[in-house]
Amino acid sequence: MVDNLSLSDTVLLVGSDDVRLKRLLEKLGYSLLVSPTGKGLQDLVAQNVIDLVILEGKDPDALSLCEFLRAEKRTKETAIIFLGSEPAQDADIKEKKLSKITFVAPPYSVGSLASKVATELRLRKMSGADEENASIAEVNASLRDVTSRLKKDLEDARKIQQALLPKALPTHANFQLASFYEPLEEVGGDWFFAWNTSSGKLSVQIADVTGHGLSAAFIGSMTKLALSATAFEEPDKLLSSMNSLMAPQMPEGKFVTMFSYLYDPESGKLHYARAGHPPGLLVRYSKGEVAQLKGDGFAVGFFDESEYQLQEDYLEPSDILVVLTDALPESQNMAGELYDYDRMASVLLKAGPACTAAEALSLLIGDFESFREGRILKDDVTLIALKRV
Numbered sequence: 001m002v003d004n005l006s007l008s009d010t011v012l013l014v015g016s017d018d019v020r021l022k023r024l025l026e027k028l029g030y031s032l033l034v035s036p037t038g039k040g041l042q043d044l045v046a047q048n049v050i051d052l053v054i055l056e057g058k059d060p061d062a063l064s065l066c067e068f069l070r071a072e073k074r075t076k077e078t079a080i081i082f083l084g085s086e087p088a089q090d091a092d093i094k095e096k097k098l099s100k101i102t103f104v105a106p107p108y109s110v111g112s113l114a115s116k117v118a119t120e121l122r123l124r125k126m127s128g129a130d131e132e133n134a135s136i137a138e139v140n141a142s143l144r145d146v147t148s149r150l151k152k153d154l155e156d157a158r159k160i161q162q163a164l165l166p167k168a169l170p171t172h173a174n175f176q177l178a179s180f181y182e183p184l185e186e187v188g189g190d191w192f193f194a195w196n197t198s199s200g201k202l203s204v205q206i207a208d209v210t211g212h213g214l215s216a217a218f219i220g221s222m223t224k225l226a227l228s229a230t231a232f233e234e235p236d237k238l239l240s241s242m243n244s245l246m247a248p249q250m251p252e253g254k255f256v257t258m259f260s261y262l263y264d265p266e267s268g269k270l271h272y273a274r275a276g277h278p279p280g281l282l283v284r285y286s287k288g289e290v291a292q293l294k295g296d297g298f299a300v301g302f303f304d305e306s307e308y309q310l311q312e313d314y315l316e317p318s319d320i321l322v323v324l325t326d327a328l329p330e331s332q333n334m335a336g337e338l339y340d341y342d343r344m345a346s347v348l349l350k351a352g353p354a355c356t357a358a359e360a361l362s363l364l365i366g367d368f369e370s371f372r373e374g375r376i377l378k379d380d381v382t383l384i385a386l387k388r389v
Helices: 019-027 041-047 062-071 088-095 110-126 136-164 213-229 235-249 341-351 357-372
Strands: 010-014 031-035 052-056 079-083 101-104 175-182 190-196 202-209 256-263 269-275 280-284 289-293 311-314 320-324 381-388
Touching: 010 019, 019 031, 019 110, 031 041, 041 062, 052 062, 052 110, 062 079, 062 088, 079 110, 088 101, 101 110, 136 213, 175 190, 175 202, 175 357, 190 213, 190 381, 202 213, 202 320, 202 381, 213 235, 213 256, 235 256, 235 269, 256 320, 280 341, 289 311, 289 341, 320 341, 320 357, 341 357, 357 381
Parallel strands: 010 031, 010 052, 052 079, 079 101
Antiparallel strands: 175 381, 190 202, 202 256, 256 269, 269 311, 280 289, 280 320, 320 381
16 A cells, blocks of 8 residues: 655544544644544554554553554654543553653643644654655755745744734733743744723733744734734634634634733723633732633634633732743653643742732743753743733
8 A cells, every 4th residue: 555645744543532623633734544443553554654643541552552653663753642531641651661752631622732733743843754764965955055045034024023012011000011022933923912902901912823934924914913903802702803804814724822811900800712822820819829711712713713702800909910822831841841830820929929020920931941951942932921000
């Protein structure tokens, strides 16, 4: 049998009956192979070039299937996303010393899983796994040919990206607003915007475009235009309106995650909605706790019609709200440990109610830098902090 010759990345889904996940992977432009159980897996591996495997941990033979994939020459280096059914499975994977397996603890969201898929495939290409048959000389020659053109493209993209960011943040006697932005490359896929609305409220948007470089800059620009075109302040309606404008024009396999909120500086009331984005962190100093602000909704551009869940909360004086892109919670240190939300919550609580919004971000970034021990970042780092004063 001849190997599949699809120009898109091929994802093998093993043991999962999640219809939404299948639809989403197809919508993103991946070539999808499905094995309802482990039976027939050997034939699929033999007949196809597989770029990534998503394996459902509920299958009683899940660990054995991982061992099989690692033993096969064609899949020994293929990344595996293991959808855990119980935390103990992660320890079993480490005990068996199975490499290149990303364990996803339950419960997981389809949107966050899609982000992991995109990240793993991007890392595969960066590592050169798709070039195993090419010589170093050939690769270097190709790079020299395109270097000058890429430099110009990246410079153009950088100008576009800078235009997406606010030149100054809104100010008010009743709140502090601070931001931190560090792109992975010369041009990143993150952007944010904040302004005071005509009704006297603060509107904040933070977004993460898939990919980097010129394409991310153009999609970011398209997102900003969609934001300017919407007439809504309410986060759920704003996201729905932006999605309606962007989805029909979105290139295959591209999407934008967003967190949108509307804050009333007089009352402290907060309305927010998410589009496949990491949760916000609301630090409640009076209660000594950090709440994760969540809400349902697919990333902008997934489907032509999407609805977003409007949520409501409240900031007491001294409370801080931090919204961020996925670089922090998805980064690992040299030991392979994730910089998780519990650690972020601990750092923010230790900052104390007297800290400013800018100081809270500085402490969080400082702890993050210490945690990752110089390990190379995999994504842009963007955070915005709002403090009620």
